[in-house]
Every structure is written in structure tokens, then in C-alpha cells.
Amino acid sequence: MGIREEMTEQSRLSEALRRFTELYGDGEVRVLRAPARINILGEHVDYVSYLKTSSLAFGSHEHALLMLFRPSPDKGDGQVRGASMLEKFPPFSFALDEEVVEDRSRQTWESFVLNRPAPAPHWSNYVKGAVWFARWKYGASVKRGFDFLIESSIPPQSGASSSSALVTVAGAAVRESNRIKCKLDELARDSSQAEWFMGTRGGALDHLAICLATRGHAVYIRHSDQLTERIPLPGHRYRWLTFFSHAADKGRELMLEYNERAAVSRLILPALARDPKAKTTPKTMTFDEVERRYPQVFRECERLFPDLVRERRAHPFKVYDRSIHHIRESLRVDETVMYLLHPDVPEDERMREVGARINQTHASLRDFYDVSTPEVERLIEIITADPQVYGARLMGGGFGGNVLALTTPENTQALIERVQADFYGPRGRDGMNEGSVMVSTPGNGLEILDPKIIAAAKDE
Numbered sequence: 001m002g003i004r005e006e007m008t009e010q011s012r013l014s015e016a017l018r019r020f021t022e023l024y025g026d027g028e029v030r031v032l033r034a035p036a037r038i039n040i041l042g043e044h045v046d047y048v049s050y051l052k053t054s055s056l057a058f059g060s061h062e063h064a065l066l067m068l069f070r071p072s073p074d075k076g077d078g079q080v081r082g083a084s085m086l087e088k089f090p091p092f093s094f095a096l097d098e099e100v101v102e103d104r105s106r107q108t109w110e111s112f113v114l115n116r117p118a119p120a121p122h123w124s125n126y127v128k129g130a131v132w133f134a135r136w137k138y139g140a141s142v143k144r145g146f147d148f149l150i151e152s153s154i155p156p157q158s159g160a161s162s163s164s165a166l167v168t169v170a171g172a173a174v175r176e177s178n179r180i181k182c183k184l185d186e187l188a189r190d191s192s193q194a195e196w197f198m199g200t201r202g203g204a205l206d207h208l209a210i211c212l213a214t215r216g217h218a219v220y221i222r223h224s225d226q227l228t229e230r231i232p233l234p235g236h237r238y239r240w241l242t243f244f245s246h247a248a249d250k251g252r253e254l255m256l257e258y259n260e261r262a263a264v265s266r267l268i269l270p271a272l273a274r275d276p277k278a279k280t281t282p283k284t285m286t287f288d289e290v291e292r293r294y295p296q297v298f299r300e301c302e303r304l305f306p307d308l309v310r311e312r313r314a315h316p317f318k319v320y321d322r323s324i325h326h327i328r329e330s331l332r333v334d335e336t337v338m339y340l341l342h343p344d345v346p347e348d349e350r351m352r353e354v355g356a357r358i359n360q361t362h363a364s365l366r367d368f369y370d371v372s373t374p375e376v377e378r379l380i381e382i383i384t385a386d387p388q389v390y391g392a393r394l395m396g397g398g399f400g401g402n403v404l405a406l407t408t409p410e411n412t413q414a415l416i417e418r419v420q421a422d423f424y425g426p427r428g429r430d431g432m433n434e435g436s437v438m439v440s441t442p443g444n445g446l447e448i449l450d451p452k453i454i455a456a457a458k459d460e
Contacts, residue, residue, distance in 0.1 A: 009153070013066060013453075014460040016085055016151040020068045023083055023091075024147045030176065031449040032067045032169040035059030036154040037161035037209045038240055038404065038440055039395055040218060040354065041361055042333040044369055045326055046203030047262050050270035052224040053330040055205045056337060058233060059213025060240075061443025062153075065162060067169040069148040071177035080145040080174075082127055089150070092124040096145055101132050103139035109193055112136060114303060118199030118255070126163055129197030130170035133190060138180055146177040155244045155435060161396065164206035167191045168446060176448075184211040184446060185228065199255050201262040201304060202397075213445035220337055231340055234347055235441045239412050241405045243383065243419050244436035245375045248400035252307075258397060259308045261369070263301050264322050271297045272319070281323055284316040318370070325368040332357045355390025355406050362393030371398025379403050382422045386415055402438075412439060 013031065020029055042055025072079065083091040101112060112132070119125045127148075135142045148170075154162040168191045175182050182190070188211040192204035205221060208228060212219050217230040248254060268285065271294045272278045287309050291298040302309045339345060339353045362380060366372040376394050380403055383392040388411035395404040407415055416437055424431040431437045 009064065009066075010453075010457055010460065012085075012151050012153070013068075013449075013457040016066065016068055016149055017454070017458050019083075019085065020070075020149045023149065024070060024081070027070060029068050029070055029454060031454055032069065032172050032176075032446065033449055034065045034067075034165040034169050034210050034446050035061070035213055035443055036063040036065075036242075036438065036440065037164065037206045038242070038442075039205065039209065040240075040404075041336055041357060042205065042221070042329060043361060043365060043393075043395070044261065044265075044371070044397075045329050045333075046205035046221070046223050047201065048223065048265045048269075048326050049267075050265075050273045051326055051330060052222070053326060054223060054333045054337075055209075055221045056218050056231065056333050057205065057209035057213075057221070058218040058440075058442040059209060059445045060438065060440035061215065062440050063438050065150065065152040065154050065165040065169060067148050067150055067166075067173060069146045069173045069177070072145040072147070074144065078143065078145050080127065080131060081147045082124065082150070083148070084123070084150040085152075086150075089123045092122070094124065094128060096131065096135065096142065099128070099132055101135045104136055105139075107136070109133065109136055109196070110304070113196045114306070118307070119197070123166070125198050126166040126195070127170040129194040130167050130191065131174050132197060133194035134171060134174045134178075134180070137190065138178070141180060142174060142178050144177045146173050148173060153435070153438070155402070155438075161206040161210065164191065164195065165210055167195050168207055168210050172446065172448075187211055187446075189226075199259075199307075201259055201266070209445070211446045213443065215444050216442055218340075218442060220333075231337055233340065233442045234351060237347070237408065238351055238441075239407055239409050240440045241407060241412065241415060242395065242402040242438045242440070243379060243405065243423070243431065244402050245373070245379050245423075246400045248397060254399055256308050256311065257399065259305050260312065260317050261322060263305050263308060264317060264319055265326065267297050267300055267304075268294075268319060269323055269326075281320045283318070283320045285319050286316050287313045321368040321370075325364045328364060329361060332360060351406065352390055358391030358393045358404070358406060359384070365394050365398060369398070373398075373400055376400065376403060379419070379423050382419055383415070386411070386418060389415065 039057040045053035078096040081093040171191045188207035189204050191207040208221050209219050216235050218233040220229040220231045339350045383405045390406040392405040395402045420431050
């Protein structure tokens, strides 16, 4: 998942095609393109089950993950072989039958991922999750592997969903290789489930935005009824900038933090909402308390989040603050959609309202969801000191990653220079050259590149 901002996407594709041939030989090459997911509002609400929640996101026109792939022959060896243009992600291979995956007539996907230890961190897991899910869902129809190479301008571990993009393109590639038809919204929801293979228990926000984005629009995602709507989003007079602060370490401890919030949102808050004796939402609870009050919910927590319950059984976790974020964040999304669709409100006034709610979301993620860091706070401080910035917030899962800022095309370069001088420079970093700055406008979602584009890149 490489970062090479100085090159155009066409140039990166041309270089990747040469590398693909070196690795796998001459022949047909197909290319899948998945955009960086830019989530405007609606963070950490896609896995909430006790409220009607929603998110508003778009796919970046300028930044994407490319997967160059070639299906194995019909009578091939059933191998998936992968490589990246970035050296830090070493090549790997695995056989389709490496893991015993019973099809869905015999086993649920939850049972498969819960009855095995979470895999050791490795970028191959995102591909394996997609392939194993396809084998579980389609059974014997999945018999052909594929060779692939990743070329990307999405910073990994940044909050722009490079991992979800990889799961999604891997899911699309295994279906294409085995001639399995699948609608984009179905692929998105399948991919969100496939990502459970890594041990996280997130929702489908990232995957839906990646799959369903269209040029000049945001995707309004209503998680409770699984409906989506495309909302016109002003493009030419505004720019969405993301500044990468530091990588969110997706190790064991951080996974426990994510899953603690998922357990509260999916199981514990719904139990409190159903309980007539629960007059107020408690500030904190422990799993010991959950077991005493709601034994069935506790058993479900043990089933879905075994490591979390075992290691943090007596550790108090926040409940009230999480609910405040869920409630207010969903209201912010719905209000913003109304502003964007309001024909009588001037465009700039609408975008300033969007910016104000972006600021509110950051305060909520910091104060009620506890996913910000001192480094992120310093970056936010520098960005919002610019009067031409409409709003800024932490984007993605948190604990590091990208900060999203809304500004104008005229102010874009000045803002980048300000952040370089006050944030990257003092840390010995060059934000632009290291690929930590992305400038985006709303673009299309997942697509297979036209063979003419591939041919032109080969000739470059």
C-alpha cells in the first residue's frame, strides 16, 4: 500500500504494470480501483444497534488503491499470490484450501471467525479474510486463485481505510476470478463481515462508501435500515484535505479498545435501553456487572469478544459517554444532509454549517469516545488556527491517523505550508514528500478500469 504523491495515478499504474509482469509474467492484467474513504460525519456509529444512526462519506477522486490481478488458470494450483509496490509489505502466498472453511449451510461466518484465534498481524490477513468469506458464502464455486499487486496512494493505518479498500478489492478479485456476480452494496456488506477475520467487530461504513461513491456526491448511509442515498456535494469551490499524524498501532491492545466500544454499542447499551429498571444510563460498567444484570448479554459478549471479556472482566468501561456520542453524532449527520439539500441556503453558508459540525464531531470523538491523541490534538490546533478552514476533525477509528480539514482551493497550498512548518517540520518530517497529505474532491467508487486505460499505461 504505497505512497507516492509526486506521481500521477497513470504513472503509478504504468510502473505497477511493469512490476506485475516481472512477478507473474506476460498476459492479461485486470485492474480494480478502490478510492480512499473520506468520512465527513458519522464516525463510530455504523456498528450501533440500539439507535437509528447514519454517516455521510465520499470516495476520493484523487487517491485510491489499485489492485492489478490475474485469475489463475481453470486447472491452476488454487493459489493466491500477492505483492505490494511498497517494500515494507513483503510478498506472500496461500492456497485456497489452506484453511478449513465450511460453507454457510454447515457453519455461520461468526462461528468460523470466533472459533479460531485472531491471526498474527500481517497485511495478508485482509486478503485471506475476503477469500475465506467468499469460500464460506459460495462454497465449491470458489476454486480459482489469483495473482495480484497493490499500488496505492492511501496512507496505511491512517483513517482513510486502506485496509477496508484492500479487503474490498480482494473480495471483488476472488469473485471476478471465479465468475461470481455480486452487486456493489452486497460486496460492501460482505467485505465488512470479511474484515471480522482480523478480530475487529466494526460496521460497513467504510466498505459502503468505497463501493457506492459517485463523482460529485457523498453517500448518505442509514445504518439501521441499511439504506443509502447519494447527496450532491459541492466540489469545485472546496477541498477536503487529510493530514496524517501518526500510525494507529493495530495491535492487540488497540483491538481491545475498538472491541470494547463495539461491545458497548452492539450489546450493552441495547440491553440498558430494553431494561425497564434502568432509569438512567450508568457512567461506567464492568463485565462482572453485566453478568449479574444481563447474563444472556454477558454470554453474547463472551462469544463475540472473548479476549476482551477475559482480559478486562473487572475493568470499568465507559457507557454514558459512548451513548452521548452516538446520539449527537447521528443528529449532526441528518442536520448536515438537510443543509446540503436546502435549495434556499447559499452554498458557502451550507458548507460553513458542515464545517461547524465537523468541529463538533471532533470534540465528541475526543471527549466522549476517547480516540484522540496529543499528536492529533496538536495537529487540530494548527489547522483550525487558519481562518480559512471551515472545520477539522480526527477521521477514522482513531488513536492516530488522519485529520480531515475542509477549506477552499485558494487556501489549500497555504494550509499545507502551515502544517508543514508547525507540525511536520519540528518532527523532522516532510509531509508532502512522505505522502502524508492528501487533497481530495468527491469521486467514483469501486470500479474495474477500462482495458483502454490499462493499454495506455502499458505504452507510457
